[in-house]
Amino acid sequence: MNVCNHYRLSGRRCNPLVRALLCLCCLCPGGCPVAPTESQGDAIPEPTAPDYLQVNQALGIWQALENASKQLPSYLNNVPGVDGSGPFEVETLVDVPFKQTGNTTLTLNIHRPLAGDGQLRRAVVLYMGGGFIADVDYTIIEVWAQYMASRGFVTFNARQRLITEPGVDLLDALSDGMAAVRFVVAEGPRFGADPERIGVLGRSSGGQLALLTGMHPDPELFRQPGDADAPVAVRAIVDIFGPIDYRPLATGEQFTLIPREEIIAAFGGTPEQVPELYATMSPLSYVRPGLPPTMIVHGLFDTTIPAGQSVMFADLLEDAGNIVRREFYAHTGHVLGWGLFNNDGFGRAMTQVIRFFEEFM
Numbered sequence: 001m002n003v004c005n006h007y008r009l010s011g012r013r014c015n016p017l018v019r020a021l022l023c024l025c026c027l028c029p030g031g032c033p034v035a036p037t038e039s040q041g042d043a044i045p046e047p048t049a050p051d052y053l054q055v056n057q058a059l060g061i062w063q064a065l066e067n068a069s070k071q072l073p074s075y076l077n078n079v080p081g082v083d084g085s086g087p088f089e090v091e092t093l094v095d096v097p098f099k100q101t102g103n104t105t106l107t108l109n110i111h112r113p114l115a116g117d118g119q120l121r122r123a124v125v126l127y128m129g130g131g132f133i134a135d136v137d138y139t140i141i142e143v144w145a146q147y148m149a150s151r152g153f154v155t156f157n158a159r160q161r162l163i164t165e166p167g168v169d170l171l172d173a174l175s176d177g178m179a180a181v182r183f184v185v186a187e188g189p190r191f192g193a194d195p196e197r198i199g200v201l202g203r204s205s206g207g208q209l210a211l212l213t214g215m216h217p218d219p220e221l222f223r224q225p226g227d228a229d230a231p232v233a234v235r236a237i238v239d240i241f242g243p244i245d246y247r248p249l250a251t252g253e254q255f256t257l258i259p260r261e262e263i264i265a266a267f268g269g270t271p272e273q274v275p276e277l278y279a280t281m282s283p284l285s286y287v288r289p290g291l292p293p294t295m296i297v298h299g300l301f302d303t304t305i306p307a308g309q310s311v312m313f314a315d316l317l318e319d320a321g322n323i324v325r326r327e328f329y330a331h332t333g334h335v336l337g338w339g340l341f342n343n344d345g346f347g348r349a350m351t352q353v354i355r356f357f358e359e360f361m
Contacts, residue, residue, distance in 0.1 A: 127160070137206070209242075
């Protein structure tokens with residue numbers, strides 16, 4: 001499916017520059033099918049049903065991502081800075097339960113270095129992207145988790161419930177993210193993890209989840225039955241091109257390839273209709289002094305989450321007196337390791353991420 005057809009089906013309008021870029025990328029025959037006409041006017045149609053959460057699946061986008069992710073481990077071995085191995089052999093424990101909610105058992109994969117010294121090591125909880133509507137990103141994060149374990153970390157690749165599941169909303173996903181940290185605090189030592197040295201890391205919506213988990217002033221608001229009886233204790237945060245504020249994306253004030261109808265459906269309304277939920281899910285709401293050190297990674301060619309959001313967010317964190325590390329890559333889009341003009345984003349970013357966690361945990 002080409003990008004312009006995606007736009008036509010979503011009802012979005014392009015400005016002339018964006019339209020030209022999209023047509024250049026997808027080489028639409030006969031011109032761009034989303035070019036404005038007199039009958040279109042300036043109004044962006046409101047969604048009539050939450051079907052946009054299934055649009056990408058119906059168009060085969062998630063299947064394409066899943067197929068691509070299966071190629072990622074071997075692909076990363078050819079990325080500068082990533083050789084596929086580290087000083088430690090890695091043991092992987094698959095589908096370890098960390099939360100029971102209703103009939104659903106949430107699990108995580110644990111990767112730990114086989115050091116044999118009996119020491120408790122730095123722990124990192126990782127969160128997948130996918131906009132809280134798909135889990136194909138989990139395979140990609142597995143590669144990151146294994147990579148970090150080979151460098152001496154105990155990593156916990158956590159699953160969250162998806163909002164496409166019956167009765168699940170965004171706040172449930174946030175609760176699940178916090179529950180994974182509670183599990184590491186409570187049970188980490190039996191897996192070789194230090195409960196007093198826990199970091200969180202996520203990409204895309206997982207980056208947003210990492211920020212919310214590490215920044216929220218009152219995690220007890222999100223404790224649910226089935227969560228471990230432990231605090232949410234986070235020492236350091238890594239956000240990899242996570243959305244900082246969905247409001248301008250939902251209103252069209254900022255450009256994104258995500259159809260605004262999909263965002264509105266995920267939140268159950270526009271920012272005007274459900275302002276509290278947009279605020280709760282925005283890391284902007286929790287900027288204050290005394291936050292954990294934070295690294296922000298973003299590609300400046302990102303057409304999914306505007307890099308300007310991360311730049312602005314880093315500035316606000318610093319203005320409040322917090323420690324911030326910035327990793328902005330000029331030639332990388334909404335991926336690492338799949339750069340638009342080069343492919344070394346993953347290697348450079350992960351090198352800096354490991355140094356960051358070693359310094360602040």
